[in-house]
Amino acid sequence: MQNYPAPAQALVAEMIEACAADPARAVAFQGAPGANSHIAALETFPNCLPLPCFSFEDALDAVRDHRADCAVIPIENSLHGRVADIHFLLPESGLVITGEHFLHIRHTLMALPDHGEITQAMSHPQALGQCRHWMRANGVTPVSYPDTAGAAAALVEAGDLHMAALAPSISAAIYGLKVIEPNVADSDDNTTRFVVLARAGRDTPVDAGPVMTTFIFEVKNIPAALYKALGGFATNGVNMTKLESYQRGARFAATEFYADIVGHPDEPHVRRALEELAFHSKWVRLLGTYPQARARGI
The missing domain is CATH 3.40.190.10 (Periplasmic binding protein-like II)
Structure with a gap:
């Protein structure tokens, strides 16, 4: 604490x-x-x-x-x-x-009630990245902090009259700050x-409606490994909505992937796709199957 x-x-x-x-x-x-x-x-x-x-x-x-x-x-x-x-x-x-x-x-720019000219804004790196165009256009220098609301509290603690915080509007009320700009994000659809x-998965039946399945896997270190591993999703008509790669350690030999698909592992076409993925991968690990909160591709 x-x-x-x-x-x-x-x-x-x-x-x-x-x-x-x-x-x-x-x-x-x-x-x-x-x-x-x-x-x-x-x-x-x-x-x-x-x-x-x-x-x-x-x-x-x-x-x-x-x-x-x-x-x-x-x-x-x-x-x-x-x-x-x-x-x-x-x-x-x-x-x-x-x-x-x-x-x-909705990011809100807030400062101390008796603030002067704002030259810096403190927030989580994600929030700063989402507002980078606005800050550059207004001559405001970003300052990284572990979280958005914490930046608002840290501003009160520091008492810096030339510093602002980027945080949800509720933070201004909680920590007694003055709202300068109510909507700073670079895009309205942020x-x-x-x-x-x-600790344990919830029981998500196959017929529960649209569901998402998330998994990670590591491809074999051979030519066209990813192409072969993902081929089953195309041939079985499984919609993959997210695929991101990342390296673990310093081997730079094989890549691990994080993926989201629409469907339940117990559905025949999804099961076939996952079986083909497993055949062409070193390992596959399911992270969860859960109800879809928003339809993909709309």
Whole structure:
């Protein structure tokens, strides 16, 4: 808790105490109270007790240690791409994806009530990346901080009259800041996708409606490995909505991939595609099958 700026610590302590009394209702999120992940947790589980965690690792640990029932974690943004480190943390966590949520992002520029000319803006790197064009056009220098609402609290603690914070508008009310610009994002359709992570998967029947399946795999280090591994999805008519590569370690030999597909592993055409993927890969690991929160390709 001491990692949080002083203006946030009392509220964080209060929320942690409430979650400790009823961990079955606790939903972990990364950031200080008022962060976008806090809002996403409340939208996904309106009756939950949000549990603030300083880092993504802390949020995942809270679920593993039974201090929270699940965690709501951002995985990608429509403007700035994937959230750093999540693709490594997900498989290492041992947790299962049980749901997804899409949050319309509205960044608010806020400062101390008696502020002077704003020359810098502090926020999470994702938020700074989503507002980089606006900041460049207005001569504002970005300053990185571990989360959006935490940047608002840190601004109050620092008392810098020339610094602003980029955070959800609720953060201004929580920490007593003045709103300078209510909507700073570079695009009106700025959206972040969150996933729900739990210790065990929920039972998602084949006929439950549109579902997503997420998995990771490593291709063999041979020519056309990826082409062969993915061929079954094309021939079986399975819609792959996301495919991202990343390197683990310094081998630079074979690449691991994160993928989302539309469909349930128990559906015959999906099962055939996954079997073909497994044949042409070193290994395949399913991370979860869960209800689709938004139709893809529309």
